[in-house]
Amino acid sequence: xxxxxxxxxxxxxxxxxxxxxxxxxxxxxxxxxxxxxxxxxxxxxxxxxxxxxxxxxxxxxxxxxxxxxxxxxxxxxxxxxxxxxxxxxxxxxxxxxxxxxxxxxxxxxxxxxxxxxxxxxxxxxxxxxxxxxxxxxxxxxxxxxxxxxxxxxxxxxxxxxxxxxxxxxxxxxxxxxxxxxxxxxxxxxxxxxxxxxxxxxxxxxxxxxxxxxxxxxxxxxxxxxxxxxxxxxxxxxxxxxxxxxxxxxxxxxxxxxxxxxxxxxxxxxxxxxxxxxxxxxxxxxxxxxxxxxxxxxxxxxxxxxxxxxxxxxxxxxxxxxxxxxxxxxxxxxxxxxxxxxxxxxxxxxxxxxxxxxxxxxxxxxxxxxxxxxxxxxxxxxxxxxxxxxxxxxxxxxxxxxxxxxxxxxxxxxxxxxxxxxxxxxxxxxxxxxxxxxxxxxxxxxxxxxxxxxxxxxxxxxxxxxxxxxxxxxxxxxxxxxxxxxxxxxxxxxxxx
Amino acid sequence: xxxxxxxxxxxxxxxxxxxxxxxxxxxxxxxxxxxxxxxxxxxxxxxxxxxxxxxxxxxxxxxxxxxxxxxxxxxxxxxxxxxxxxxxxxxxxxxxxxxxxx
Numbered sequence: 001x002x003x004x005x006x007x008x009x010x011x012x013x014x015x016x017x018x019x020x021x022x023x024x025x026x027x028x029x030x031x032x033x034x035x036x037x038x039x040x041x042x043x044x045x046x047x048x049x050x051x052x053x054x055x056x057x058x059x060x061x062x063x064x065x066x067x068x069x070x071x072x073x074x075x076x077x078x079x080x081x082x083x084x085x086x087x088x089x090x091x092x093x094x095x096x097x098x099x100x101x102x103x104x105x106x107x108x109x110x111x112x113x114x115x116x117x118x119x120x121x122x123x124x125x126x127x128x129x130x131x132x133x134x135x136x137x138x139x140x141x142x143x144x145x146x147x148x149x150x151x152x153x154x155x156x157x158x159x160x161x162x163x164x165x166x167x168x169x170x171x172x173x174x175x176x177x178x179x180x181x182x183x184x185x186x187x188x189x190x191x192x193x194x195x196x197x198x199x200x201x202x203x204x205x206x207x208x209x210x211x212x213x214x215x216x217x218x219x220x221x222x223x224x225x226x227x228x229x230x231x232x233x234x235x236x237x238x239x240x241x242x243x244x245x246x247x248x249x250x251x252x253x254x255x256x257x258x259x260x261x262x263x264x265x266x267x268x269x270x271x272x273x274x275x276x277x278x279x280x281x282x283x284x285x286x287x288x289x290x291x292x293x294x295x296x297x298x299x300x301x302x303x304x305x306x307x308x309x310x311x312x313x314x315x316x317x318x319x320x321x322x323x324x325x326x327x328x329x330x331x332x333x334x335x336x337x338x339x340x341x342x343x344x345x346x347x348x349x350x351x352x353x354x355x356x357x358x359x360x361x362x363x364x365x366x367x368x369x370x371x372x373x374x375x376x377x378x379x380x381x382x383x384x385x386x387x388x389x390x391x392x393x394x395x396x397x398x399x400x401x402x403x404x405x406x407x408x409x410x411x412x413x414x415x416x417x418x419x420x421x422x423x424x425x426x427x428x429x430x431x432x433x434x435x436x437x438x439x440x441x442x443x444x445x446x447x448x449x450x451x452x453x454x455x456x457x458x459x460x461x462x463x464x465x466x467x468x469x470x471x472x473x474x475x476x477x478x479x480x481x482x483x484x485x486x487x488x489x490x491x492x493x494x495x496x
Numbered sequence: 497x498x499x500x501x502x503x504x505x506x507x508x509x510x511x512x513x514x515x516x517x518x519x520x521x522x523x524x525x526x527x528x529x530x531x532x533x534x535x536x537x538x539x540x541x542x543x544x545x546x547x548x549x550x551x552x553x554x555x556x557x558x559x560x561x562x563x564x565x566x567x568x569x570x571x572x573x574x575x576x577x578x579x580x581x582x583x584x585x586x587x588x589x590x591x592x593x594x595x596x597x598x
Contacts, residue, residue: 103574239562308534319511326512328589333580340592349514354522357513361504362527364511375534384543419526420533 004029009075009169009223010250013116016074019063023074023118027056030076030120034167041143041152043161045081046089047121052076055118070115072230077112078123078162078171083214084203085109085119092205093127093137093155096325096332096351106203107238108172108214108231115230120168123158127353128322129179129207131155132425135416136355143412146188146451150409153183153425159217160187170227171217176207177310178405178429180215181441181456185404188443188452188480190471191217192224193429195461196436197242199228200235206321208314209240211433221442221472225249228464247465257473258292260466262457263397267303272427277403280453284401284444287477293470298393298400302386303431307423309386310430311359312366312379319363325351358419387435399470400458402428404441408451432458440471443480498528 004026007015015021031049038044059074079085082092084102091097105113113119126136134142134157142157144150145165152161159171160183173180175193184191192215199214206212216227229249235241264285269278285295302309327333327347334346352360366375393400405425415422432439437458444455455474459467504524508515515523572585581588 100578103570103578236562302540305537305540308537311530312534312537323512327580328587329575330578331580337590340590343590344512345514348512352513354519357511357515357519358523358526358530360511360513361507361523362530365499365503365507365527365531368507368510378537378542379534381542382537382540385540388543420530423530 003033005033005166007169008220009072009218010220010226012075012169013071013073016059016116017063017069023056023059023063024053026074027052027076027118027120030168033165034120034162037145037165037167040148041145041161041165042140043123043142043152043158043165043167044078044121045091045093045124045139045158048088048119052118052120059116059118071226072112072170073116075117075170076120076168077117078121078159078168079109079119080156080159080171080173081122081125082129082174082205083109083172084205088119089122090205091139092129093125093139094351094353094356095138096347097330098332100330102203104203106214107200107235109203111231112172117170121162123156123162123171125158126155127356128205128318129155129174129176130318130355130359132178132182132422133410133412133415134158134183135412136353138353141412144187144409147409147449149411150451151186151412153186153405153409155179155183156191156217157183160184160189160191163187163189163217163219169219169223172214172227173217174204174207174212174214175429175433176211177314177433178426180217181429181439181454182405182425184217184441185452185454186409188454189217189219190221190224190443190475191215191441192228192464192468193432193439194228194232194464195242195438197240198438198462198464199231200233200238200241202235202237202241208317209321210317211314211436221440221468221475222250222253224440224471225253225468228468242462244462249465249468252465253469253472255469256292257288257470260293260399260470261397262288262293262295262470263298263393263400264295265303265393265400265402266297266299267301268402268428270304272406272424273403274407276447277406277453280445280447281401281403281455284455284474284478288401288474291473291477296397298396300386300389300393300431302382302389304427305382306386306430306434307427309379309383310426310434311362311423312375313383313434315359315363316366316376317363319360319367322352322356322360327351355419383434386431390431390435390437394460398459398466402456402458404428404454404456408447408449408453428456432456437461438464438467440467442471442474442478444474444478445480499524499531
């Protein structure tokens, strides 16, 4: 019989609603598990023990009173540190927001709470979601539960590590160029970036507004569907949030991929895929075929340009979005400034870390007079080309597949001094971000060291129902053991 | 194209960042390498239809503007609880003087 912390979000809520177990028992189990693994992985910036217990007790009282508390009844969640929740801190992993207390709640989080979720903690991230290893957090490095010397990926490395280690069944991240999918891949969990506009970003601290999306990180595809179901849908507070009706993602998730065409992108190799990744992809395609899909080849000739486009478009938007952090209205203010201009310069220079400075500078450069056409204009033009190529590819295929990342988790410190090498981790995730497509990362096996590898599936805009059904079919074929190393991890914790 | 230290200094001023000499040297090298990488975009043909005149992001849905009416918003007192310095319901800032390029 599995421990309570091993249960999926779906099963946890089912048992809590049927009063087989109490929300308080679930919260205690999650807190105990978190206390055991957190000294090893450092996934959280804050764990809210008391608030979680109080909230769980409230859920139990409401259930006892006959109330339907929702599909996430008693489910502990880890929130990425860039989501506003009234009365909670949100620092974006940055010194510049130290001390900030959110005065309002993000729509996605409000919906999780309405569905009965319990906030367990605030999880670590690369500063302002800029990074692929979580090492750009101003506060701490998070360790990969599969190999404590390896990075968890980023920027949602905290939620990914927390979910993988069994602290919570549901993590909430944000994805701008792969920040949900890449850490999900490196930590051996499922990570879903919904279609642009499927989930409201109201209350998400902005990085690049044309691609930012909120999404779930979970140990099962069904839980990802459940998380999306709860968060998706129109929001008057976010004009970029779509009014399209929300599908029933769980209802038909077991229907399989019989007869669907899965397109493998021909240019994957030229984008630099190492042999282990190629072998894993080949095996994944075999599994998809065995599940009844027809594998076809498609071309997206601009795929190798994805990183170049992304690091112009996203940094340009970031340079504008992060202008608001100036020491005036909230966050860190440098002491002793002689003038207003001095205050801006000093507060920003002290408050931002190196990667954030680099990206603000890169974006400022790309938008600056004399370089705008050659950089921002050019990147937008090639992006439109990529959009056309993807449109064409989706005429030949219902889904597109790539590896989620070129390889498994790399060592802590391995890429910190080479920003470009770090950026190249996002080569397969950035196209869906730039073009707004939904995409999901699903564990696809392990490399020779036993570290997780991952397959990315992409669908047409608002095609999450098909996407998740395919991901579920693939998950079934892979037969991935979601928790093998957690046992080892517990043993390591006991030894420590 | 590689970036010069002077260019990096100019960008830092536009970005309202003050770099240490060590940061200046490091960023000049790193940003130069990244910009060189980005220059590969010259090899790609722009989009066939739009010619790349798009402004931003995925295609927007039409008719999505917010209703034009006054609604309650965050009360001033709540907003100011996060302010580094406030007085009598206003934000306090240093004197607005001196060079913009401080």
